[in-house]
Amino acid sequence: MHKVVRPKMLYFGTPVVLISTLNPDGTPNVAPMSSVWWLGEFCVLGLSTASRTVENLARHGECVLNLPSQDLVGAVDRLALLTGSDPVPPYKARMGYRHEPRKFEAAGLTPVPSEIVAPPRILECPVHLEAKVLGIRGVGGDESPLVAIETRVLRVHIEERLMMERAGDYIDPELWNPLIMSFCDFFGLGGKLRPSRLAEAWRPGQPTTTPTPGS
Numbered sequence: 001m002h003k004v005v006r007p008k009m010l011y012f013g014t015p016v017v018l019i020s021t022l023n024p025d026g027t028p029n030v031a032p033m034s035s036v037w038w039l040g041e042f043c044v045l046g047l048s049t050a051s052r053t054v055e056n057l058a059r060h061g062e063c064v065l066n067l068p069s070q071d072l073v074g075a076v077d078r079l080a081l082l083t084g085s086d087p088v089p090p091y092k093a094r095m096g097y098r099h100e101p102r103k104f105e106a107a108g109l110t111p112v113p114s115e116i117v118a119p120p121r122i123l124e125c126p127v128h129l130e131a132k133v134l135g136i137r138g139v140g141g142d143e144s145p146l147v148a149i150e151t152r153v154l155r156v157h158i159e160e161r162l163m164m165e166r167a168g169d170y171i172d173p174e175l176w177n178p179l180i181m182s183f184c185d186f187f188g189l190g191g192k193l194r195p196s197r198l199a200e201a202w203r204p205g206q207p208t209t210t211p212t213p214g215s
């Protein structure tokens with residue numbers, strides 16, 4: 001049986017991204033977000049305009065999409081109720097957010113220089129995607145504070161231990177443990193469910209896994 005409901009949000013589980021941007025005074029800001037998807041070398045970010053991050057992206061147009069693994073959940077949670085915006089937008093103040101100009105320090109994260117863009121990468125994250133903004137468009141009409149930000153990924157940095165031991169730049173999905181936000185809670189991935197025919201088509205010549213019973 002299914003039931004018709006009106007949930008407050010439709011966050012059915014996407015990876016957490018720590019997006020670093022540059023403040024007007026040149027200091028870095030970092031914010032957790034998870035309304036994100038990739039298509040080829042492009043990445044689309046769903047963000048509220050009531051954030052320092054969107055101001056920074058509209059003004060400066062560069063960012064790093066740092067992907068935390070599950071073990072960084074504590075650092076992500078320390079950033080959860082912080083904003084680089086000053087003053088804090090009223091609805092965020094009501095929710096308990098506070099202004100924090102030094103979020104790297106507050107979260108215990110280490111900034112390292114990027115190679116192409118100005119905002120720093122986050123040392124502790126195994127994946128860094130240097131990116132630039134291609135366009136920003138409203139989502140939900142004139143009254144909505146939401147925007148979709150289209151970016152192009154310019155450079156990809158991956159922790160070496162996540163790479164497959166074979167020719168070609170293949171990241172091993174068995175070794176990558178993304179942090180997932182489902183509704184407002186943190187999750188990791190469970191184990192692989194079964195071999196994927198798509199994986200075999202993308203990586204010909206390498207069995208995707210030992211076949212499981214019943215597969």
Ligand SMILES: Cc1cc2nc3c(=O)[nH]c(=O)nc-3n(C[C@H](O)[C@H](O)[C@H](O)COP(=O)(O)O)c2cc1C
Pocket residue numbers: 016029030031032033034035036046047048050051052053054076077079080081082083084085097181
């Ligand atoms: C795990 C997690 C995921 C989030 N995902 C989003 C998101 O996808 N879009 C968004 O606008 N805000 C999201 N937020 C809220 C932002 O982090 C929040 O607006 C924050 O104040 C932004 O920081 P800034 O104002 O310094 O840019 C998320 C927060 C957490 C903790």
